[in-house]
Structure formats: structure tokens, C-alpha cells
Amino acid sequence: MPNGFGYVTKGVGGLYTVRLLPHDAADIPKPYEPQPLDGQTVSARARNFRRGDGLLVGDFAEVTYDASSYTVRGGVATPAPDGAGIAIVRVLPRRSALIRPPMANLDLLFVTVAAAAPAPDLETVDKLLCIAVHNKIAPVVVVNKCDLDPAAAERIAAIYRAAGFPVFCTVGATGEGVPALADYVAEAVPRRLAAFAGASGVGKSTLLGRLFPSLEFATGDISRRISRGKNTTRHVELCPLSNAPDSGYLADTPGFTMLDFDRFDFFGLDDLPAAFPEFSPYIGSCRYSDCTHTKEDDCAVRAAVCAGKIPPSRHETYCSLYAVLKKKPRWK
Ligand SMILES: Nc1nc2c(ncn2[C@@H]2O[C@H](COP(=O)(O)OP(=O)(O)O)[C@@H](O)[C@H]2O)c(=O)[nH]1
Ligand SMILES: [Mg+2]
Ligand SMILES: [Zn+2]
Numbered sequence: 001m002p003n004g005f006g007y008v009t010k011g012v013g014g015l016y017t018v019r020l021l022p023h024d025a026a027d028i029p030k031p032y033e034p035q036p037l038d039g040q041t042v043s044a045r046a047r048n049f050r051r052g053d054g055l056l057v058g059d060f061a062e063v064t065y066d067a068s069s070y071t072v073r074g075g076v077a078t079p080a081p082d083g084a085g086i087a088i089v090r091v092l093p094r095r096s097a098l099i100r101p102p103m104a105n106l107d108l109l110f111v112t113v114a115a116a117a118p119a120p121d122l123e124t125v126d127k128l129l130c131i132a133v134h135n136k137i138a139p140v141v142v143v144n145k146c147d148l149d150p151a152a153a154e155r156i157a158a159i160y161r162a163a164g165f166p167v168f169c170t171v172g173a174t175g176e177g178v179p180a181l182a183d184y185v186a187e188a189v190p191r192r193l194a195a196f197a198g199a200s201g202v203g204k205s206t207l208l209g210r211l212f213p214s215l216e217f218a219t220g221d222i223s224r225r226i227s228r229g230k231n232t233t234r235h236v237e238l239c240p241l242s243n244a245p246d247s248g249y250l251a252d253t254p255g256f257t258m259l260d261f262d263r264f265d266f267f268g269l270d271d272l273p274a275a276f277p278e279f280s281p282y283i284g285s286c287r288y289s290d291c292t293h294t295k296e297d298d299c300a301v302r303a304a305v306c307a308g309k310i311p312p313s314r315h316e317t318y319c320s321l322y323a324v325l326k327k328k329p330r331w332k
């Protein structure tokens with residue numbers, strides 16, 4: 001049976017979209033013979049997955065199909081639009097897998113926050129950054145809507161610069177600051193998977209639209225103009241940056257507030273200190289070897305906070321996550 005390999009770019013109601021690589025793409029496991037649908041984007045259903053083995057957008061998958069699943073005209077094969085006869089039969093090992101946003105193989109996460117409207121929620125920013133760091137996904141901070149409160153934008157940017165993250169300040173609405181972000185994306189995203197995440201309304205879709213005018217991202221803006229209800233991002237969808245087989249992918253994600261460490265197993269208590277990279281120079285220099293870095297005397301992390309080397313808001317998030325994770329049953 002013909003087969004093919006590619007990234008799952010979308011999955012809605014059990015129907016997945018897979019962008020099959022051309023037969024000569026480096027990422028296809030060898031040996032591999034050219035197949036009719038190589039290089040095409042197909043709809044497919046998942047088959048033979050054990051229950052609970054959910055597929056994620058970003059998974060690198062193998063599909064198989066039979067001759068009834070495509071039509072040939074003028075030597076070009078066109079896949080069935082409803083995915084009939086095309087099945088995802090295997091997922092290749094993941095580089096990473098996230099619950100929020102629900103994606104596999106992410107390499108970069110652009111954590112987006114607005115200077116105002118919605119009011120900046122730094123705990124959510126910190127949680128997303130922790131999840132990225134823990135999963136070895138390169139974190140980037142984007143402070144958008146800088147026009148609405150330039151002073152707040154500068155305060156937020158200073159916190160994350162001090163913590164050692166790359167930070168970009170933008171105005172999605174006018175494009176201010178977007179070229180520097182575009183340069184970073186052009187440098188970092190090819191051959192990789194990246195996503196924009198952050199609370200609803202911070203301007204993720206607007207920024208993506210600025211970065212890639214040819215791609216379509218649903219923004220809050222458009223909905224009002226065409227006035228047919230809310231037109232916001234509902235699903236994670238990977239957008240290829242070009243038609244090249246080694247093109248990178250960028251995903252818009254729905255805004256979410258469900259970064260509940262109590263409910264979800266993002267990581268355990270033992271993993272918490274390492275999820276704050278700016279703590280690392282101090283860990284090991286505390287008075288007590290089992291220091292929790294929350295309230296002990298002679299804690300080198302707390303001393304660094306007092307000395308202005310670690311932003312206080314970062315340590316506050318650490319302490320609140322510590323309290324939540326401590327109450328959970330031990331991470332297996
Ligand atoms: N003032 C201002 N408004 C913005 C900016 N960026 C986006 N917006 C607006 O904020 C609203 C939400 O944007 P959207 O991209 O849908 O946010 P998302 O939910 O994060 O994808 C829209 O009405 C945008 O026009 C900005 O930099 N400044
Ligand atoms: Mg959106
Ligand atoms: Zn300590």
C-alpha cells in the first residue's frame with residue numbers, strides 16, 4: 001500500500017491534516033520509494049492507535065492509503081478531500097509533547113503578553129515559560145500592545161530581559177517593533193516548529209498576520225468588521241512558512257487560562273527550580289542543602305531577589321507553584 005510521511009498540521013473532530021513531504025525530503029525514513037501523493041496535503045483519520053494515545057498537532061506521522069483514496073488526472077494524483085481510505089498508522093518519536101498548548105515537537109514558544117487590555121498576567125507568562133523550559137523548548141517573550149501603556153511594557157520587558165529570555169516589544173496594530181521579531185523568526189524557525197501562546201486578546205493572531213501577510217489567522221478585529229460573531233482562534237493549526245520541504249512551521253493557538261498545575265501534570269516539584277533558569281547560578285549556595293528557596297534564611301536565591309538580580313515577580317510565581325506542587329501526590 002502507498003505510504004507517506006509528514007507533520008500533522010491540524011486535527012478537528014477526528015479528521016487530521018497531514019502535509020506529506022516530497023519523496024526526496026531528508027526527514028523521510030529510508031529506504032523510501034516515490035509514492036503518488038508525495039508532497040501533497042491530505043486529510044486522514046487515525047487508525048490502530050491504542051486508546052489514550054492521542055495524536056497531537058505537530059506529530060510527525062506515517063500515513064498509508066489505497067488506490068481508491070485518490071484520483072489521477074493528467075498524471076497528477078489528488079487525494080480524497082474527506083480523507084476516505086487515508087490513515088495515520090504511526091507516529092514517530094516526539095522531541096516534545098505539551099498539554100497546553102496541545103502540540104508535539106515544538107522547538108520554540110513565543111509567549112505573548114499585552115502591556116494592557118487584557119491586563120498583563122505575569123503568572124501565566126511565567127507558567128508558560130516554565131513549561132517551555134522544562135520541555136527543552138526555546139522560550140521567547142513578546143510584549144505586545146506597547147502603544148496602550150509604554151511604561152508597563154518597559155517594566156515587563158525589563159523583568160524578562162533580567163531573567164535572561166529574548167524579549168521583543170511590539171505593536172501588532174501598527175507593525176511597530178515587528179521587523180525585529182520577523183528577523184528573529186526568519187533566523188530561528190526554518191526546519192523547526194514554533195507556536196505563539198498567551199492569554200486571549202493579547203494580539204497573537206494580529207502579530208502572526210503582520211509576520212506572514214499571506215497566511216490567514218483569525219483575529220478579534222476581523223470578526224467585528226464582518227460582524228458574524230466572534231472570530232477567534234479555536235484550534236491549534238500549524239502554518240508552513242514556505243512550500244520548501246524543510247520549511248518551518250508556526251502555530252497560532254487559542255488563548256487559555258487553564259494552566260492549572262493542580263489538575264495537569266506539567267511537571268513535578270523536583271523539576272521546579274530548574275524551570276527558572278535565572279535561579280541556576282544560586283542553587284547550591286544556600287545554607288541548607290534541602291533549601292526550598294521559598295522562605296529559608298540564608299537562601300542564595302532569596303538573597304539574589306533582595307539584591308535585585310532575580311525579578312521579585314518571578315520568585316513569587318516560583319513560590320506559588322511550589323505551594324501547588326507540594327500538595328500534589330509525588331510525581332512518578
Ligand atoms: N492597541 C492595540 N491593539 C492591538 C494590538 N495588537 C492587536 N490588537 C487588537 O487586539 C484585539 C485582539 O487581537 P487578536 O490578535 O485577536 O488576539 P489573540 O486572541 O491573542 O489572537 C484585536 O482587536 C486587535 O486588533 C496592539 O499592538 N495595540
Ligand atoms: Mg487568536
Ligand atoms: Zn535556597
